[in-house]
Amino acid sequence: MDANNQITADQLNEKEKMIIDQVLKGFESKRQGKSSSYVSALFAMEHEFNGEVLSIKMPVTPIVYNSLGIMHGGITATAIDTAMGTLANKTALPGKAAVTNQLNLHYTAPIIDGEITAYAKVLHAGTKTMVIEGWIETADGKRAAHATGSFFMIDKK
Amino acid sequence: MDANNQITADQLNEKEKMIIDQVLKGFESKRQGKSSSYVSALFAMEHEFNGEVLSIKMPVTPIVYNSLGIMHGGITATAIDTAMGTLANKTALPGKAAVTNQLNLHYTAPIIDGEITAYAKVLHAGTKTMVIEGWIETADGKRAAHATGSFFMIDKK
Amino acid sequence: MDANNQITADQLNEKEKMIIDQVLKGFESKRQGKSSSYVSALFAMEHEFNGEVLSIKMPVTPIVYNSLGIMHGGITATAIDTAMGTLANKTALPGKAAVTNQLNLHYTAPIIDGEITAYAKVLHAGTKTMVIEGWIETADGKRAAHATGSFFMIDKK
Amino acid sequence: MDANNQITADQLNEKEKMIIDQVLKGFESKRQGKSSSYVSALFAMEHEFNGEVLSIKMPVTPIVYNSLGIMHGGITATAIDTAMGTLANKTALPGKAAVTNQLNLHYTAPIIDGEITAYAKVLHAGTKTMVIEGWIETADGKRAAHATGSFFMIDKK
Numbered sequence: 090m091d092a093n094n095q096i097t098a099d100q101l102n103e104k105e106k107m108i109i110d111q112v113l114k115g116f117e118s119k120r121q122g123k124s125s126s127y128v129s130a131l132f133a134m135e136h137e138f139n140g141e142v143l144s145i146k147m148p149v150t151p152i153v154y155n156s157l158g159i160m161h162g163g164i165t166a167t168a169i170d171t172a173m174g175t176l177a178n179k180t181a182l183p184g185k186a187a188v189t190n191q192l193n194l195h196y197t198a199p200i201i202d203g204e205i206t207a208y209a210k211v212l213h214a215g216t217k218t219m220v221i222e223g224w225i226e227t228a229d230g231k232r233a234a235h236a237t238g239s240f241f242m243i244d245k246k
Numbered sequence: 247m248d249a250n251n252q253i254t255a256d257q258l259n260e261k262e263k264m265i266i267d268q269v270l271k272g273f274e275s276k277r278q279g280k281s282s283s284y285v286s287a288l289f290a291m292e293h294e295f296n297g298e299v300l301s302i303k304m305p306v307t308p309i310v311y312n313s314l315g316i317m318h319g320g321i322t323a324t325a326i327d328t329a330m331g332t333l334a335n336k337t338a339l340p341g342k343a344a345v346t347n348q349l350n351l352h353y354t355a356p357i358i359d360g361e362i363t364a365y366a367k368v369l370h371a372g373t374k375t376m377v378i379e380g381w382i383e384t385a386d387g388k389r390a391a392h393a394t395g396s397f398f399m400i401d402k403k
Numbered sequence: 404m405d406a407n408n409q410i411t412a413d414q415l416n417e418k419e420k421m422i423i424d425q426v427l428k429g430f431e432s433k434r435q436g437k438s439s440s441y442v443s444a445l446f447a448m449e450h451e452f453n454g455e456v457l458s459i460k461m462p463v464t465p466i467v468y469n470s471l472g473i474m475h476g477g478i479t480a481t482a483i484d485t486a487m488g489t490l491a492n493k494t495a496l497p498g499k500a501a502v503t504n505q506l507n508l509h510y511t512a513p514i515i516d517g518e519i520t521a522y523a524k525v526l527h528a529g530t531k532t533m534v535i536e537g538w539i540e541t542a543d544g545k546r547a548a549h550a551t552g553s554f555f556m557i558d559k560k
Numbered sequence: 561m562d563a564n565n566q567i568t569a570d571q572l573n574e575k576e577k578m579i580i581d582q583v584l585k586g587f588e589s590k591r592q593g594k595s596s597s598y599v600s601a602l603f604a605m606e607h608e609f610n611g612e613v614l615s616i617k618m619p620v621t622p623i624v625y626n627s628l629g630i631m632h633g634g635i636t637a638t639a640i641d642t643a644m645g646t647l648a649n650k651t652a653l654p655g656k657a658a659v660t661n662q663l664n665l666h667y668t669a670p671i672i673d674g675e676i677t678a679y680a681k682v683l684h685a686g687t688k689t690m691v692i693e694g695w696i697e698t699a700d701g702k703r704a705a706h707a708t709g710s711f712f713m714i715d716k717k
Contacts (some may be wrong), residue, residue: 096270096273097272098255104284105273108269108273108284109266109269112265112266112269113253116253116258116262116265117253120253121269124381125312125313126311126312126313126318126319127261127265127308127309127310127311127323127385128309128310128312128320129312131288131309149325151284152284152285152288153284153285153408154281154283154284154285155282155283155285155328155331155479156282157343157345159345160322161283161285161327161328162323162327162331162345162346162349163285163320163321163323163324163325163327163328164320164324164350165306166283166319166320166323166324166327166349167320167321167323169318169320170318170320170322170323171312171318171320174312174319178313180324185508186359188314188316188319188356189319189353190348190352190353190370190689190710191350191351191352191353191509191662191710192319192323192350192351192353193348193350193351193507193551193664194323194348194349194350195348195526195527195534195551195553196345196346196348196349196527196532197503197526197527199345202367206365212509212511212538212546212549213509213511213546213549217512219660220509220511220549222536222549232527233270235526235527235534235536235551237507237509237551239509239661239662277675286616347532348505348666350507350664352662352683352691352708352710354683354684354686354691357590358456364563369666369668369695370703370706371708372668374666375504377666377668377706378707379693381683382517389683391682391686392691392693392708394664394666394685394706395707396504396505398665410584410587410588410591412569415587418598419587422583422587423580423583424580426580427567430567430576430579431567431712432569438630439626439627440574440625440626441579441622441623441624441625442623442624442625442632442634442635443705445602445623451683460597465598466598466599466602467599468597468598468599469596469597469645470596470597470649471657471659473659474640475599475638475641476637476641476645476660476663477595477599477634477635477637477638477640477641477642478599478634478638478660479637479664480633480637480638480641480663481632481634481636481637483636484632484633484634484637485632485634485673487649488576488626488633492627497661500628502628502630502633502642502667502670503611503633503664503667504666505662505664505665506633506637506664506667507662507663507664508637508662508663508664509661509662510660510661510662510663512657513659530599530653548588559561
């Protein structure tokens with residue numbers, strides 16, 4: 090850390106250390122190609138695909154809290170959109186990539202701690218668009234959010 | 247950084263340095279009470295409220311990119327949900343807090359660089375729920391996303 | 404038909420006769436208690452409930468077409484909302500009724516003729532809200548629309 | 561009315577007469593080209609366009625009630641989707657028509673009687689898609705519903 094930063098490494102408090110630790114592990118994961126983006130890396134997402142359902146596991150730490158101390162609705166959306174988008178790209182025709190066109194989320198229970206799993210499953214696969222459903226389960230198997238999204242299939246650069 | 251991390255501070259590449267720099271500035275902002283959560287801090291969000299419209303400015307750096315090199319749809323959702331939620335909490339009756347119940351987003355243009363502004367405005371304010379619209383404009387004034395959300399008003403702890 | 408109407412029964416063309424016939428059958432169904440509303444009656448909806456999934460069958464006739472000659476997106480919404488709302492009311496606690504709070508629909512294929520079936524299934528049943536998914540299949544088993552909705556549980560009058 | 565119908569014209573009760581009257585007026589409106597579909601005709605919709613906002617007026621009669629005696633959520637969707645779709649088609653490039661791809665609605669107040677007005681306004685006009693917002697006001701100016709929809713632009717037959 091250079092002298093221009095207001096905070097230096099030895100001045101970090103416990104929560105900040107935990108977050109920096111998570112970010113550095115994310116860099117490692119990104120360098121090794123396990124994460125395809127810093128977003129996935131930052132939130133320590135790990136995905137798995139069984140051929141039908143794509144799932145992403147993610148720890149619930151202070152980095153994801155909103156000002157009320159529960160998981161931020163936008164981070165919930167990020168976990169679900171990542172699961173859906175990864176699935177859309179994995180199942181796209183050769184030469185095609187998927188971009189989110191529309192996303193709709195229902196929040197059904199607060200997420201407080203432990204580990205969540207975001208799931209994604211294709212509802213409709215057209216040549217130009219895909220509709221995918223996604224949902225989040227808490228460690229004890231409760232549905233904390235349910236979503237649907239539509240994706241545009243574009244030519245990969 | 248302690249010896250347990252795979253990556254140490256002097257091994258960071260340019261993008262990683264930029265991200266760590268942004269995270270440390272976020273900690274500073276969180277400590278000073280300018281950010282109410284690490285999420286806001288991480289993405290360097292700064293909000294402003296003119297009494298009707300709440301706006302949040304946020305830089306577009308590699309930390310927000312998806313695997314296609316454009317802003318991740320979930321981070322777009324995070325910026326909008328933060329603007330909406332901050333507005334809902336600011337305009338809530340005394341003793342009440344707002345939690346996201348439902349969020350719907352349309353993505354209308356890719357976000358690549360510069361600075362974005364997320365806006366939020368109340369459409370309906372009931373005693374139990376609020377409906378809020380939100381949208382994102384790029385630096386050149388283009389609408390990149392449009393959203394509506396409903397919020398439940400709960401008793402503040 | 405009284406003299407004040409511009410059109411009298413003997414002046415109806417074929418499509419108009421088909422519609423009037425459908426409306427009169429709907430009145431019959433409403434009188435017999437088979438339809439709980441004129442909306443269900445007008446569109447000749449018939450529902451069935453297997454304990455988990457509620458389904459509604461409905462014929463596709465000119466009465467439901469939009470100006471492009473395919474089923475009107477609002478009528479698709481009506482079929483799905485009716486299935487969801489009927490399910491919500493059937494599974495509500497004693498003394499409670501369900502009203503639609505939010506509805507989100509993806510249209511995945513045009514509906515042209517034959518008979519459609521709208522399905523509804525509970526995703527989340529809370530004491531104050533329910534989240535339900537719904538979808539429409541055409542006669543040949545194709546998914547023409549997919550929806551999710553949230554319902555508020557209110558005291559029955 | 562022919563002998564095959566269970567109900568004949570002289571057996572109609574007051575509500576049924578009101579509905580048949582509305583349907584016949586709708587036929588008249590459809591014949592004169594004032595309504596572009598039987599759906600618009602049935603619900604006696606009248607539209608107006610000021611160059612920016614398209615509005616549709618519609619009476620609230622028993623024909624639109626759900627089983628709770630308030631306007632059916634699907635019919636609310638129909639009024640809004642008609643306003644949005646009419647606007648999309650009016651502002652489409654020559655040779656193009658618009659079909660609903662996705663529709664999201666928030667219901668903010670029950671609609672009981674009087675006349676409602678549904679409004680539609682373009683949020684984003686692309687070459688392939690449009691995003692439009694729509695809302696419903698009751699006779700006393702209260703917002704009863706708010707919606708956004710995305711439309712695909714297809715080649716007109």
